[in-house]
Amino acid sequence: MKDRELIELEGFPPLSLSVRHFSLMNSLLTVFNSTEPGDPENTIAQFFLEHFENLDQLNVYDVAEECYTSRSGIRRFCQSIGFDNFSALKACAWEWRTHQKFFIDYTNHSSFKAHLSNEIGRMIASVNEQISDEDLDSLAQLIHDAGKVILLASDFSSMAVREFQQSMLFMHKIPQILTDSFGSEKSLESMGPSDLIIVISASGNYARAAQNQLSRSAACRVLITTNRDHGLRDFFDAVLQLSPENHYGERTVYAKYGITYVFDLVYNHYFEKFGKR
Known part of the structure; x- marks a missing residue:
């Protein structure tokens, strides 16, 4: 079986990512941990983390409104962590299910x-x-x-x-x-x-x-x-x-x-x- 097929079967997209953009979850946590509460980037990162489970269903207008910013503000945030736009960030919604399975399977023992x-x-x-x-x-x-x-x-x-x-x-x-x-x-x-x-x-x-x-x-x-x-x-x-x-x-x-x-x-x-x- 080819590497690409194996990765897709395990829940991963084809790995064309760089080391810098390997994980959206890690990038969001880094911003959340390194910025002050109330800072616009902190607010956006926290919102995405809290709604990660339904990331692929989010609408940029709703996100902008909830985070007290504009669509261009959301786009700039996405670009600051290595994504071209909001749609590219949403494409990483698969991470939630994959990491959730990792952590639950690891601890789920009687x-x-x-x-x-x-x-x-x-x-x-x-x-x-x-x-x-x-x-x-x-x-x-x-x-x-x-x-x-x-x-x-x-x-x-x-x-x-x-x-x-x-x-x-x-x-x-x-x-x-x-x-x-x-x-x-x-x-x-x-x-x-x-x-x-x-x-x-x-x-x-x-x-x-x-x-x-x-x-x-x-x-x-x-x-x-x-x-x-x-x-x-x-x-x-x-x-x-x-x-x-x-x-x-x-x-x-x-x-x-x-x-x-x-x-x-x-x-x-x-x-x-x-x-x-």
């Missing part, structure tokens, strides 16, 4: 505490089996030798990499973070053969969305994922596989806890190789 504990244990064992000490040493070496390091992740995976960024400061190495709502895309264009891009994409969706931009970079490319698609493996110079199973199209402990665990391991190996000096 004994969630026992289920989660068991899944985290299985995840740790799986990561330890899939990623060897040699793999971790190699990645630590790549990070050390790279002139510039970019950590490329969706907002859903960004907490782990932000903590890793802070910890690397004490190793005198400062990776740059780029997510769908944080950082500058222009940084990718300036990457050369001596630089390193680490893409964190548990399901593989974000990696696919980033491929077009990454293909224009001469930097070494490393992927951390659970997706076992051969197309992704062929595109990247190295792949750290978190699981022997393909977890495409679902929210798992690999995305929530596995990424943090892997970067803890990477940091430890970096410290052992270079920090003690």
